[in-house]
Amino acid sequence: MSIRSQHPASADQIFRALVALKAEPVLDPELRPDGPQEEDRLRLLGSLLAKVELEITAATRLDEGEEADDVAHTLTGWMEQAGPTALEVNVLLNRLQRTALHLIGPGRRGDPPVGRSAAAAAVVTAAGMLSAHLAFEGGETDKTRRALGSTESPIIAILEGMHALRVAIGDAEE
Structure with a gap:
């Protein structure tokens, strides 16, 4: 659209x-x-x-x-x-994408800190799930599958980031 x-x-x-x-x-x-x-x-x-x-x-x-x-x-x-339109959801998707990019810090040197990276992955996950939901509502099964598939990697990144922070504070073993 x-x-x-x-x-x-x-x-x-x-x-x-x-x-x-x-x-x-x-x-x-x-x-x-x-x-x-x-x-x-x-x-x-x-x-x-x-x-x-x-x-x-x-x-x-x-x-x-x-x-x-x-x-x-x-x-x-x-x-x-x-207003309550399809535009509203697209604005939300755009905001999520900007937020994820902002969290990882475009233009910064090196990898973002693990907590920021995991937070960005959480936002990407939210955007992916919202996209999957919209595709599902539109009856677009293949698009729903693709959106769900692309959401799995950020979920893994969230879990890895959570674990890395737990290791950093001494609550978990590496």
């Missing part, structure tokens, strides 16, 4: 939103004398997403014993925008 916004925001609109939030990235005036260009759109969207996620995180930080009303209000606002 191809997903396109009915009214996509331009790079300039996204940049103006970032300016309003006091989070605009610095653009090299020699490379961008006319301001942001359409090829900057995804980078700007990523910046806007980060700013919004940081604002939500700061506003919904829960201490032990607090109610989760703030998180529920945020989710309500999200649902009002996304």
